[in-house]
Each structure stands twice: as structure tokens, then as C-alpha cells.
Amino acid sequence: MAQFQPDSGATVSVTDRVRPLALGMPVTSVHFLGDRAAFVGAEEGVALVDKEGAIAKVAVHGGGILCAVSDGKRIVMGGDDGKLVTLDDKGEVTLLATDPKRRWIDNVALHPDGALAWSAGKTAFVRGVKGDEKSLDVASTVGGLAFAPKGLRLAVAHYNGVTLWFPNMAAKPELLEWAGSHLAVTFSPDNKFLVTAMHEPSMHGWRLADNKHMRMSGYPGRVRSMSWNSGGKFLATSGADSVIMWPFASKDGPMGKEPAMLAPMQVRATAVAGHPAQDILVVGYADGTILMVRIGDGAEILVRRNIGVAVVGLAWNAKGTQLAFAAEDGDAGLLEL
Amino acid sequence: MPDTTSHKIPVTVLTGYLGAGKTTLLNRILSENHGKKYAVIVNEFGEIGIDNDLIIGADEEVFEMNNGCVCCTVRGDLVRILDGLMKRKGKFDAIIVETTGLADPAPVAQTFFVDEDVQKHARLDAVVTVADARWLSDRLKDAPEAKNQIAFADVIVLNKTDLVTSAELAEVEARIRAINPYARLHRTERCQVALADVLDRGAFDLDRILDIEPDFLEVGDAHDHDHHGHDHHHDHDHGHGLKHYHDEDMQSLSLRTDKPLDPNTFMPWLQNLVASEGQKILRSKGILAFHDDDDRYVFQGVHMMLEGDHQRKWKADEKRESRLVFIGRELPEQAIRDGFASCIVS
Numbered sequence: 001m002a003q004f005q006p007d008s009g010a011t012v013s014v015t016d017r018v019r020p021l022a023l024g025m026p027v028t029s030v031h032f033l034g035d036r037a038a039f040v041g042a043e044e045g046v047a048l049v050d051k052e053g054a055i056a057k058v059a060v061h062g063g064g065i066l067c068a069v070s071d072g073k074r075i076v077m078g079g080d081d082g083k084l085v086t087l088d089d090k091g092e093v094t095l096l097a098t099d100p101k102r103r104w105i106d107n108v109a110l111h112p113d114g115a116l117a118w119s120a121g122k123t124a125f126v127r128g129v130k131g132d133e134k135s136l137d138v139a140s141t142v143g144g145l146a147f148a149p150k151g152l153r154l155a156v157a158h159y160n161g162v163t164l165w166f167p168n169m170a171a172k173p174e175l176l177e178w179a180g181s182h183l184a185v186t187f188s189p190d191n192k193f194l195v196t197a198m199h200e201p202s203m204h205g206w207r208l209a210d211n212k213h214m215r216m217s218g219y220p221g222r223v224r225s226m227s228w229n230s231g232g233k234f235l236a237t238s239g240a241d242s243v244i245m246w247p248f249a250s251k252d253g254p255m256g257k258e259p260a261m262l263a264p265m266q267v268r269a270t271a272v273a274g275h276p277a278q279d280i281l282v283v284g285y286a287d288g289t290i291l292m293v294r295i296g297d298g299a300e301i302l303v304r305r306n307i308g309v310a311v312v313g314l315a316w317n318a319k320g321t322q323l324a325f326a327a328e329d330g331d332a333g334l335l336e337l
Numbered sequence: 338m339p340d341t342t343s344h345k346i347p348v349t350v351l352t353g354y355l356g357a358g359k360t361t362l363l364n365r366i367l368s369e370n371h372g373k374k375y376a377v378i379v380n381e382f383g384e385i386g387i388d389n390d391l392i393i394g395a396d397e398e399v400f401e402m403n404n405g406c407v408c409c410t411v412r413g414d415l416v417r418i419l420d421g422l423m424k425r426k427g428k429f430d431a432i433i434v435e436t437t438g439l440a441d442p443a444p445v446a447q448t449f450f451v452d453e454d455v456q457k458h459a460r461l462d463a464v465v466t467v468a469d470a471r472w473l474s475d476r477l478k479d480a481p482e483a484k485n486q487i488a489f490a491d492v493i494v495l496n497k498t499d500l501v502t503s504a505e506l507a508e509v510e511a512r513i514r515a516i517n518p519y520a521r522l523h524r525t526e527r528c529q530v531a532l533a534d535v536l537d538r539g540a541f542d543l544d545r546i547l548d549i550e551p552d553f554l555e556v557g558d559a560h561d562h563d564h565h566g567h568d569h570h571h572d573h574d575h576g577h578g579l580k581h582y583h584d585e586d587m588q589s590l591s592l593r594t595d596k597p598l599d600p601n602t603f604m605p606w607l608q609n610l611v612a613s614e615g616q617k618i619l620r621s622k623g624i625l626a627f628h629d630d631d632d633r634y635v636f637q638g639v640h641m642m643l644e645g646d647h648q649r650k651w652k653a654d655e656k657r658e659s660r661l662v663f664i665g666r667e668l669p670e671q672a673i674r675d676g677f678a679s680c681i682v683s
Contacts, residue, residue: 026424026426028424042424042425042426043424043425063390063425064421064422064424064425065424066421066424080390080393080421080424080425081390101394103394104393104418104421106417106421121396122396140396140398140413141396141398141413141414141417143417159398159400159413179401179403180400180401180402180403181400181413198403199400199413199416199452200402200403202403221453222453222454
């Protein structure tokens with residue numbers, strides 16, 4: 001495959017259309033709240049940026065921000081201050097929960113209907129839309145949480161597997177076992193597959209109909225970013241020196257299939273984000289490069305040159321007309337399409 | 338891990354059997370006026386009498402890695418906590434990891450060899466073991482954990498020396514030296530040790546392997562000679578001869594030669610040795626002179642994990658000598674000696 005040449009004239013570039021933002025704080029994730037881009041800092045605050053590039057900083061935590069998730073209307077964050085807070089699209093901060101032992105809130109997940117899940121240590125908590133709260137203890141520290149797209153079902157990733165839990169049902173939670181430490185977890189949008197990113201440079205998947213295993217390995221580095229594309233036909237992942245695209249369109253998912261590789265570079269991909277409507281994804285790399293890639297033919301558009309440190313966050317607004325990105329050091333940008 | 342540039346946060350691992358005085362030492366480190374701020378990962382909340390939002394409770398979750406190597410374990414909780422702590426970079430100068438009294442230090446150390454993200458931001462500085470002068474000899478007999486902690490240590494704080502006679506102290510020191518002659522040993526009461534002797538040791542820094550261990554191998558030689566029946570007691574800096582306990586299953590083995598080694602034989606031999614005997618080998622270190630190579634090669638290892646690099650040119654006035662040390666239990670001594678001898682260029 002041809003290597004991408006940052007300085008060759010052949011690649012289409014939109015770098016001159018990017019509005020650069022100097023946030024002045026390390027960033028760990030990027031989201032959209034309505035029309036404003038939200039850059040979640042490594043500690044204490046979130047920077048909200050409007051279309052014109054005006055930056056408003058909001059204090060959310062009294063320490064490190066360990067996890068953040070957004071549904072486009074609010075961002076829910078957990079911190080090392082033992083607090084779970086939400087930031088809405090008006091910039092209002094609300095305290096949702098405080099861990100009585102001031103344990104770190106390591107993971108958080110949002111359900112489309114507004115239910116909420118978080119974890120501290122080995123305990124996963126779920127709070128329904130009516131405010132009813134339930135908790136589940138698993139055998140080891142929770143590595144990741146995800147709600148299934150349908151029904152109130154929570155996947156709790158941990159050491160040696162994932163526990164699937166229906167918080168409103170009496171049934172015993174189901175354990176999907178696989179040796180090793182499971183971190184981030186995600187359901188396919190069609191609710192047929194469950195995939196985890198492991199502590200080792202590998203992913204693991206289960207077909208939920210029969211719990212059949214899918215080994216998705218071969219990465220040089222840990223997978224830190226996963227994104228479903230094209231209505232769930234592909235799962236795009238970071239961790240290699242190209243975007244690894246696992247096919248999920250058929251009933252067998254990626255079983256027995258090779259993944260596609262897009263946008264090869266000489267450095268590792270660190271963040272990926274699928275476009276909400278089109279077959280396009282945006283990918284950030286360890287050297288700061290950002291590319292937009294068309295899934296069908298691999299055509300690339302340069303969004304940001306290889307300046308500086310790793311890209312940590314990429315986000316599209318709901319309509320897919322704006323892209324926000326940030327590198328680890330807070331060097332960020334907005335692109336209007 | 339060879340990259341030990343200063344931007345990496347040093348991590349000190351504090352071990353010691355129950356009641357030896359770990360918490361006393363920790364409280365001293367946190368309360369003394371040294372101008373540094375420490376993040377502390379503890380296994381028991383509440384024992385530390387100091388208010389500090391950088392004290393984090395840990396669960397000591399030991400995870401096996403999926404690489405088919407049974408002794409390749411890491412501390413999963415540590416990976417997670419270090420990742421979280423790095424979000425507050427700049428708020429602290431160093432990290433101290435306190436283990437439970439029954440913990441094996443190996444998974445903690447291996448975490449720094451195995452985990453890419455941990456390696457990027459943090460470096461293992463030293464394993465510091467607090468030992469109770471009064472009870473250690475007994476624990477070495479009945480508690481394998483206590484033995485592991487002594488064998489693994491870079492620094493040993495032999496505490497509560499005021500509770501034993503000088504003969505008892507000599508006895509316990511000799512027992513420690515029989516297991517681990519290479520660690521720096523400090524005798525203390527109530528853990529009154531200079532913090533510079535405990536912190537920022539660079540014990541896992543390949544460049545400092547020699548700097549911090551001027552007695553590297555010399556003490557081991559005494560052990561060797563004893564082992565072979567020579568009645569030779571090395572005069573250690575404590576001013577008394579060392580007794581040895583060959584009933585100990587835990588021991589150290591040192592090798593040296595002033596003839597050059599063949600890298601094409603040595604490297605596969607060493608890798609094979611740690612692959613097959615790595616469960617028995619707790620720590621290994623070496624400084625090597627290879628045939629037709631003007632650079633010194635240094636390596637160190639924890640169980641099956643090795644790291645090594647060319648360090649610098651041999652100095653003109655320096656003796657080109659290869660020296661290796663293994664600390665472990667039931668080491669196959671003769672096989673190691675024979676294997677090493679076969680790597681010497683004749």
C-alpha cells in the first residue's frame with residue numbers, strides 16, 4: 001500500500017480550513033454538546049468551544065477526570081475525586097453521585113433512554129431514568145461498561161471476561177469468559193455482537209446468539225479507540241499503523257475474515273471516529289496527523305499535519321457537519337465541512 | 338524501560354512482611370520536609386495519618402498475561418491507577434507503591450517491563466524491603482513471601498535493630514546476605530533511614546547498575562568460595578565475616594570471566610535460560626564484554642523478562658570483564674556455570 005506523504009502535493013488537504021484552538025490544558029477526550037465542541041481535560045475542567053472559536057472553561061471535578069461519555073446532549077464524567085458529574089449543553093454542571101469511600105470513578109456509560117451506569121473498583125452501578133439505583137459486584141475491577149442498544153442490559157468488562165447484566169431482571173448475570181484483562185467494551189449497533197479491547201494488544205468478540213468467540217488479534221499496540229461505521233457494518237480501531245476495520249455486516253461478523261486496513265502510516269493510529277451519516281471516518285495518529293478517509297476506496301484528505309504529540313480525541317457533531325479534534329497537549333481544532 | 342530520561346516519574350516499590358514497619362517508613366516519607374510531593378498507592382486505607390488527595394487504595398489484582406508464560410504476571414490495578422495518575426502529571430514528583438505484607442514483588446516489577454503505557458510515563462526506581470530484625474529469621478523459615486521480598490530487594494531497611502542483641506543482628510544480616518548479597522542494607526530503629534538511601538536509587542537503570550552497587554559481585558565471590566569449601570570470608574563493610582546458610586533454597590549465583598564472550602552463543606543461552614528457568618530466577622543482572630566489541634553490554638531481568646543494551650565504550654584503564662548475577666530459588670547452578678563457560682571465546 002502507498003504510504004501517505006504529508007508533504008506531497010497529491011493529497012487533498014483541508015488544513016487551511018481548520019480553526020486552530022489553543023486550549024492550554026491537556027485533553028483526554030472530545031465530544032459535541034449541541035453546536036459546541038467539548039474538550040474534556042485531563043483534570044478539573046471542560047473547554048466548551050462555539051463555532052466562532054470562543055472558549056469557555058467549566059470546572060467539573062476536583063482532580064483528574066478518569067472517564068467521560070456523551071450522547072450529544074450531556075457529558076457524564078467520573079473523577080479521582082470520587083464524583084460522578086454531568087455537564088449539559090447549556091454549560092450547567094450537576095453532581096450525580098459521590099462514592100462514599102471516595103473511590104475513583106473509573107468508567108461510565110449512557111443508555112439512549114437516559115439511564116446511566118458507572119463503576120468504582122469492582123462495583124458497577126446503574127441508575128434508571130426514574131432514579132432507581134442498582135449495583136453489581138464482579139470478581140475484579142471493572143475495565144469498561146457498555147449498554148446494549150436495546151433493553152436495559154449492561155456489559156461489564158473485567159479480568160477474564162465480560163458479565164452481561166439485566167439490572168431490572170432477577171436472572172443471574174451471564175458471564176462470557178475469555179482469559180485476560182478486558183477493558184473497553186462495545187455492542188454492535190444491531191445488538192448481535194459484543195467486542196472488548198484487551199489490556200494486551202488484542203480485541204475479543206462474542207456473537208451473542210451463541211456466545212461464539214471471535215479473536216481479533218495482531219495489533220502492535222493496545223486498542224484505545226473503537227468506532228462503529230456505516231451503520232455498524234465495520235468496527236474501526238486504533239492500535240496499528242493503519243486503521244483496522246473489522247467486518248460485521250454478515251451473521252458471522254469477522255469470524256474467519258481478514259480485517260481491512262485503511263490509511264496506512266508509519267506511526268500508530270491513536271483515535272478513530274466514524275462519520276454519523278456517511279461512509280467516512282476520521283483517524284488521528286501518534287505523531288499528530290489527522291486524516292479523513294473514505295471507506296469505499298480509501299481516499300484520504302489531510303486535516304492536520306504531523307505536528308507534535310498524539311491525537312487523543314476526535315468527534316463529529318450529530319449532523320456530521322463539524323469535526324472537532326485534540327492532541328494530548330491541548331492543541332486542538334475545529335473543521336466546518 | 339531502558340529509556341530512563343528524567344521526564345519519567347520514578348516509582349518506588351515498598352515491600353515488607355506484616356509488621357516490619359512499612360507504614361512507619363511511608364509516614365516518614367510523606368511527612369518529612371523534603372520539598373517533594375509523592376503519590377502513594379496503598380493496599381490499606383486509613384493507616385496513613387496524613388491527608389493527601391494523592392493517596393490511592395489498590396486491590397493488588399495480579400493478572401496473567403496471555404503469552405503462554407505462567408510467571409508473566411502484572412498488577413492490573415497498578416496499570417489502571419498509573420494511567421489515572423498520569424492525568425495529574427505535574428502535581429507530584431514520584432510515586433510509591435506499597436504492597437501488602439504477603440505480596441510477591443515480581444508482578445509489580447514486571448508491570449514496568451510489560452506495559453507499554455506504564456513504560457511511557459513511569460520508571461521503576463527500586464524495590465525497597467523493610468524487614469523486622471527481630472522476626473525476620475523466623476519468617477524466612479516459615480513464610481516464602483518474606484523470602485521473596487528479601488531476594489527481590491534493591492534496598493533493605495533492617496528495622497527494629499534496637500530490639501535485638503548484636504549477635505542476633507549479625508545472625509539476621511547473614512541470613513539476608515545468604516539470599517541477597519547485592520541489596521544495599523541499612524540498619525534502622527523506627528525506620529530512621531536517610532530518605533536519599535531509599536528513594537531515587539535508579540536500581541533498574543541500566544546505566545546505574547554499577548554506580549549503585551560498588552560491591553557488585555565482590556560479595557558474591559565470598560559466597561562462591563564458601564560454596565566450594567574454601568574457608569574464605571569476605572570482609573564486608575559491616576566489619577564482620579558473613580555466615581552462609583546453604584540450607585536456603587533461595588540463593589544468589591555469580592559468574593565472571595575476564596575472557597570475552599561470544600554474543601552469538603551468549604544471547605541465545607541467556608534467553609533460553611530465562612525462558613526455561615525463569616520461574617526460579619527472581620532477578621538477574623550483568624555487565625558483559627563481548628568478543629570484538631568495544632562497548633560494554635548491560636542487562637537485567639525479572640523472572641523471564643530481560644532487557645539489555647550497549648551501554649558505553651569500555652574505558653582504556655578498565656578491566657574488560659563479564660560479570661553476571663542471578664538471584665533465585667533452587668538455581669541449577671552447575672548447568673548455569675557450564676552454559677556460561679560454553680559462551681566464552683577460547
